[in-house]
Amino acid sequence: MNTQVEASASVFDVVKQVFSVVFVVAGVAAFYYFSEISLLYRVLGLVVVALIVVGLILTTELGQNIWGFVLEAKQEVRKVIWPTREETVRTTLLVFAMVFIVGLILWLLDMFLFWGVRFLTGQGG
Numbered sequence: 255m256n257t258q259v260e261a262s263a264s265v266f267d268v269v270k271q272v273f274s275v276v277f278v279v280a281g282v283a284a285f286y287y288f289s290e291i292s293l294l295y296r297v298l299g300l301v302v303v304a305l306i307v308v309g310l311i312l313t314t315e316l317g318q319n320i321w322g323f324v325l326e327a328k329q330e331v332r333k334v335i336w337p338t339r340e341e342t343v344r345t346t347l348l349v350f351a352m353v354f355i356v357g358l359i360l361w362l363l364d365m366f367l368f369w370g371v372r373f374l375t376g377q378g379g
Contacts, residue, residue, distance in 0.1 A: 267314040274307045 281303030311317040
């Protein structure tokens, strides 16, 4: 009996997800169909449809899993030790310096290779 309840719940979840897609498509179609109405009202209508769809999705098992993931990710972000301003500036300047140095090396390499090819093909002076 437990399996049947889970199976019907998952079928109900699929039905909710299909209705969510239908609502989104209908909302976008209505947005363009009612093009003579003010843009503000059409955007507000889309926002209302989006909120309804999010609410509908959050009632499914998939929505609950996604919401749980978001909450866990938020907790993990709080555990991160963020760099100080000084560390960030120092690292950024180091990256800029390395990009400049590598660019200079590549430019010199390109210049010497171009000179060598011109010399070998007899096109240079």
